[in-house]
Amino acid sequence: MYNFDEKSYRKEAELTYETRTDIEQIADMISKEGFSNIFFIASGGSLAIMNPVHYVLKQRTAIPVYLEVAAEVIHTGNKELTKDSLVITASKSGTTKETVAVTKWCIEQGIRVFALCGKMDSPLSQLATYSVIGKAKDAPEFEYMQLFMFTMRLLHNNCEFPDYNRFADQLATLPKDLIRFRDEFEPQAMKIAEVCHKEPYQMWIGGGSIWGEIYSFTMCVLEEMQWNRTKAVTSAEFFHGTLELVEKDTPVVLVKNDDNTRMLDERVENFLPKVCDKYFVIDLHNFRFSQIDDQFRAILMAPICSAIIGDCLSAHYEKCSGHSLDIRRYYRQMEY
Missing domain, CATH: 3.40.50.10490 (Glucose-6-phosphate isomerase like protein; domain 1)
Structure with a gap:
């Protein structure tokens, strides 16, 4: 296959799946704390990756889910975005200007933020309430794996996705x-x-x-x-x-x-x-x-x-x- 390092790809897949335990623990903690809705907030390519996850969730859960552009929501707000909300964001670099800014804005208002970060000790990972490091260099499909494990675990805890364990097990393949x-x-x-x-x-x-x-x-x-x-x-x-x-x-x-x-x-x-x-x-x-x-x-x-x-x-x-x-x-x- 042209310009494709299969060995590295398989290794990054293993590293990604190893984050399952951390992801589930965070999801379980958030479920116990409770939340009123879910906001996906990001920029550019990370926002694009949030779109399919938001699309899937809105068909499968009674929990209100929203998709917002990071640069806009700081200026416009959203009446549904409150201290009871859960914000999910992501940035491969962990330095995306607008994403870091909206995370800081949320934290200052007491809103919990779960972030997927491409780099440890990045501004985003340090600001977010909960962060998981994406260990793959440049493969959005691994971010999907992490996002779907996290969000479908939340639905499982809400009695809306009883087959979560089988789904997450099969996701390894x-x-x-x-x-x-x-x-x-x-x-x-x-x-x-x-x-x-x-x-x-x-x-x-x-x-x-x-x-x-x-x-x-x-x-x-x-x-x-x-x-x-x-x-x-x-x-x-x-x-x-x-x-x-x-x-x-x-x-x-x-x-x-x-x-x-x-x-x-x-x-x-x-x-x-x-x-x-x-x-x-x-x-x-x-x-x-x-x-x-x-x-x-x-x-x-x-x-x-x-x-x-x-x-x-x-x-x-x-x-x-x-x-x-x-x-x-x-x-x-x-x-x-």
Whole structure:
């Protein structure tokens, strides 16, 4: 597989899963203390990762859940965000300016904050009420593992997810499947990157529990890392404006989910051949888990998307464009 260190990936997966005990202990402590609602608050790519977790939870729990942009909530507040709330945040560097600021703001108001931090002794880990270190260098799917263990444990404690232990046990097998999925997707990744990397504009469509991944790939990878002009839209909203921008030679990539929003993706899939000659369909239904029960499948669509698109496809864009994913013109290069 191109630009993929499988040995390191497997080691980071083991290190990630080793945090399960710490995560469960913190979740159990918070459940005993009690909380009125859950707020996911973050910035950029970390906010994008929060999106699928928020999406899954709002369908499975009576606990009110909210998703907020860190830079906004400090200025606008939220009447539901109180001392009885639980805030969940994350930052790979542990130094993201807006995320650190909102964590400080919450702590000053007596609001508990659980943080996933990429680095020990970072500003975020020191500020947060509870913090767990993400030991993987750059694999969002491992953050998903930690976030789903934490949040589904909270639901388990609230008598809303009785199968938590089986789910968490099976989650240990996820990285092995993600490696296989990456290998299976590689030929399609090469084809998409070869066609789309040089286009002046490209469109990405998806929705449901993977919308955060579509948003993250187009903004954090194509725009920030590759300087490609893109449009990302959900399948549910595509027919309310964006469809008018599709022409015969418009590169369009549709990612079909395998959850209860799939019929919305299929509606887009049926439309595209009528107006477009340059479209691709990535169907997540084709990527089947080996040891994770189907009843948990809908929870884990975003990690699949992260592995094959955020990781594999990103590498092939870099290969085709010759533009390093590490180069930035402005992001963290100056004060703004």
